[in-house]
Amino acid sequence: MDWIDSIGFIAASLTTASFVPQAWKIIRHKKVKDLSLTMYAMMFTGQGGWLIYGVLSQDFPLILANIIGCSLTGTIIAFKIFIKE
Numbered sequence: 001m002d003w004i005d006s007i008g009f010i011a012a013s014l015t016t017a018s019f020v021p022q023a024w025k026i027i028r029h030k031k032v033k034d035l036s037l038t039m040y041a042m043m044f045t046g047q048g049g050w051l052i053y054g055v056l057s058q059d060f061p062l063i064l065a066n067i068i069g070c071s072l073t074g075t076i077i078a079f080k081i082f083i084k085e
Helices: 001-018 020-029 037-057 062-080
Strands: none
Touching: 001 062, 020 062, 037 062
16 A cells, blocks of 8 residues: 555545544434435435445545445434434
8 A cells, every 4th residue: 555545545534434423423312303414415425426436446445435434424314314303
C-alpha cells in the first residue's frame, strides 16, 4: 500500500465512522423525529454512486467505505421511515 492509498483509507475511515454515533443513538433510543429524511436519502444515493465508482475503478478504500456508509445510512433511513418518532 502506498501513501496515496493510506490517505484514502484514513479519509474513508473518518467519514464513514462519523455516521456511527448517530446510527447508534437512533438504534438505542428509537427517536428520529428531528432527522431529515431528504438529507439521508441524498447521502445514501451519493454513497451508492461512490460505491459504483469505486467498483468500476477498483478502488478498495472507496468500495469498503461506501459499503459501510450505505449500511449505516440505510439503517437510519429505515428507522426514519418505519419508526417515525
